[in-house]
Amino acid sequence: MQDITVLFVDDESRVLKALERNLIKEPYQKRYVDSGAKALEIMNSESVHVIVSDMKMPEMDGLALLQLVKTKYPDTVRLVLSGFIHVGQIIPAINTGEIYRYITKPLEPGEFRKTVRDAIDYYLLNLDRRELLEKLKRRNSSLNKALIEQKKAEFALGKANTKAREVESRIEADLLRGQVPEQLTGVTIAVLGESAEHLGGDFYEIIDLHPDCFDLMVGDVMGKGVDAALVGAGTKQHFLRALCRGAGGEVQSIVSPAELAQNVHAAIAGRLIQLDYFATVVYARFDLDKRLLTCVDCGHPPILHYKAESGICSFLKGDNSPIGFTENEQFVERSYLFQKNDLIILYSDGITEALSPQGEMFGLDGFVKFVETNSFIEPVLLVEKLRNTIADFTTREKLQDDFTCAVVKIG
Structure with a gap:
């Protein structure tokens, strides 16, 4: 899990400091920024596997940020922090796959740590699935090539068998x-x-x-x-x-x-x-x-x-x-x-x-x-x-x- 990076975005510094204290013993890499623009800068320069963003932020709110992340970094698992007042906006985003889960404020430390770990597990599960699909694609490609070669071999064998039967027929008719x-x-x-x-x-x-x-x-x-x-x-x-x-x-x-x-x-x-x-x-x-x-x-x-x-x-x-x-x-x-x-x-x-x-x-x-x-x-x-x-x-x-x-x- 040390190779996993989680990015936390919130425009309130006190919230970021509280998150940092709460997550200090978590084994994954952590990044903290106070705006959507800074979050995108980090994601342009390094791999981010999970992003947790506050919903209400100036200039770029959480949903707008996560929509951009989905477009540019579709493999990154996206979570949003929000008060109950924003639930009506968040549910459609969950249904369309723009975010993995939303976390309600105020935060309960233990539950929050578990939710982030679940998001990491979800990322790793998707990673395994993608790798498996890629292997299947490569295997299917190899299988298709093998089938093509087999068809060619069967065709050549059919021609050879036809020729052999013609020779056998001549041997039978002329010699036997x-x-x-x-x-x-x-x-x-x-x-x-x-x-x-x-x-x-x-x-x-x-x-x-x-x-x-x-x-x-x-x-x-x-x-x-x-x-x-x-x-x-x-x-x-x-x-x-x-x-x-x-x-x-x-x-x-x-x-x-x-x-x-x-x-x-x-x-x-x-x-x-x-x-x-x-x-x-x-x-x-x-x-x-x-x-x-x-x-x-x-x-x-x-x-x-x-x-x-x-x-x-x-x-x-x-x-x-x-x-x-x-x-x-x-x-x-x-x-x-x-x-x-x-x-x-x-x-x-x-x-x-x-x-x-x-x-x-x-x-x-x-x-x-x-x-x-x-x-x-x-x-x-x-x-x-x-x-x-x-x-x-x-x-x-x-x-x-x-x-x-x-x-x-x-x-």
Whole structure:
């Protein structure tokens, strides 16, 4: 409180001396003047935190002085001394905030000291409030700047995400997903591939070898996201390189599915093991002239074969491990006959391992039931209906796992 200055203004010297005697032990700084003009001179040269002025003074009365103080020094707390005769003039000044309080004469010393201390406390309270408001303004300003920067960052991130999704879409379309050759005859093929995330590890390809023969490959890399997608794209490209021998990427001699898998495994298994990745692949060759399916299963879910003649499904499964699972693996292929209107379905485990809210798996049995019930539907509608069935089963529109299904209907 020693840093607080209180200014007392009264045109009667006896009143000022009485105030000085009464306040001699008060801990704040005190100034005493006998006119409004002298009070303003002091306030122009030093800080005054509380001013106590007599009401009735010559030249400039107390209200006029305090009105000037309010205008020039609005933070100074203003009190007025007055007899009851002036109450009617003072009350409006209190109501308009020109003075903090009026003190009636004659003065009671103890009550007067308390009133001045209350005024000092009021000043300090306002000072704390102003400092708090200033801090809030600075904090709000910083917050507004931070929000602006956040908006800029969100905008930049949105642009980056859009660009990333465009790149991911190109990776998916160009490197992971194949196209159904238009020149194929004697079969109807439909493939639907969808990633649980922006990118996944599922991949497929259809290779037209000659008018009566084509290959269909479906694979799945352990994991999701960009890393799995890149491993999937690399695995797929190794199969295509192993198939295409000779200049210009043309097929000089048709390599068997088992030999293809063996060559790819020899080329990349060591690197996949180092990266802690592996890829399940099923590679199927369709000889339409011989009505023969030859396939190698590298740890992938078994091929589903729907036989139109009996209306029953069976699974065509091999015994090989995934590519990159072990370094030493001998791949074995198997052959199966198919007939007109049969369905050969290659798929990923995102179908059979889909979970209901109760934790029940769609499973191979659910898949068989779906195919046998809907075998009459054309392949393109069949894969779409399967996707919707999985969504209904899981009660989730967004996939839990990557979804790939390739349906070949024999003509």
